[in-house]
Amino acid sequence: MTDNESHADAPVVAVVLAAGFGTRFDPNNPKQLVSVGGKAIVAWSIEAFETDPRVTDIVVVVNPRVRSAVEELVDGAGYPKVRLIIDGGAERVDSTMAALDALAANGIPADAKVLIHDAVRPFVLRSSIDGCIDALDEYRAATVAVASTDTVLLTRDLGDRKVVDSVPDRPNTFRAQTPQAFRFATIRDAYARAAEDPDFHPTDDTRVVVDYLPGEPVAIVAGSETNLKVTTLADLPIAERIAQDAAKARAKERMHEVLAEAAGRMRR
């Protein structure tokens, strides 16, 4: 990790948002608790950060209905980086704000790298997480995204129809994924400005920075098709297939780390 030694002091905090109620899902089995590949979706997400040696701390944001289940999962698995399990709010932004407030209350430094991740994206790649951490050396904001393979149409309402307003160049159209990553001071500043705007209703943390800190470039970090958002029951068969591959990939990563650590100890 020689490349990162100059930033070794800045904590890398993953905020895992697991507070959604998932109205499009089975109401009696919140989607973040659904098991794929033998493991709850939220556990996959937490482990993606838990097993990345560059991530120092994890905060999990829950709602009252899933709190005890998530606490059991965390206690059972013994994820040592999970520092806090806090209550989120009604909307996604309320959950992000609750997390930012909790980080502030816990004295996190302004230059901390904060990676905000949707728990229902269980198969985020290590390379995307590390890509965010690296991008924050150059930029104060970054987001994982994939290039759109489809032409994107921007529309407006005309009567009861949507009509096409413009067709952006395809190489400049991306689909946002998570994590979305920010230096702590930057995302706090953006949310503080947004909170003063009565029309504030974003669904995406990147947009808060783009809209309220317009001078601040947000870097694109390569995501993957496998980093899907589990939104409906129809996503579960695909998620199961990805889970099988992800389990192998993560076991391989872990093996490489163990070997690297052992080699490091032998050299000392």
Add this chain to the structure above:
Amino acid sequence: MTDNESHADAPVVAVVLAAGFGTRFDPNNPKQLVSVGGKAIVAWSIEAFETDPRVTDIVVVVNPRVRSAVEELVDGAGYPKVRLIIDGGAERVDSTMAALDALAANGIPADAKVLIHDAVRPFVLRSSIDGCIDALDEYRAATVAVASTDTVLLTRDLGDRKVVDSVPDRPNTFRAQTPQAFRFATIRDAYARAAEDPDFHPTDDTRVVVDYLPGEPVAIVAGSETNLKVTTLADLPIAERIAQDAAKARAKERMHEVLAEAAGRMRR
């Protein structure tokens, strides 16, 4: 079809673009000829229009490498609406222009409804085709599209990075599919204007109208997730699953038509 009697005179012409070389696919087996659910992809696409009683004519655009295979398919299946199999060009727009020229040479009227469809979207729904035909009663241009479930990011280049430029409201972001549908005079006019622009390089017919006939609203017609574009080998397993369902759905549609026709004959 009482709603459509006032437009019964305007032909409805499907242009099936099967001229792509599919560089991301197996070069020895062009993707439009790959079989899914026991049928070539291009045959699925032609049949979607062949079996829709509101479509009057079909033009298939091919490249020299697939011409004889497509001709054999059409002869073998005996699709009676296929009037022409013409050669396309190097780019998608060249193929569209070749089709428009062929339609003009064949004396198609200015008010004909032209539905331009990518052959590699084999599972277009009847409802999307009919939605285009209906939309052209109110608008001169329409495109099948699906609402984006992901937040779309519009980017620009900053050094060797893409950075986010803006984040449009999600309800106004759609992913374009095909068919894209136009009154013949409108798409001819748009392409004629585009041809005078040395910077012309669109990848999408809708964009030609949006960019070169800016006053012309293009209506959004509901597409479907199953109307996928078969682009890489990785799409084939999904395509196979959709093919199974599509075969059943089309058989059901056909049965309803036969029954409706029989009922109509009994009433006369």
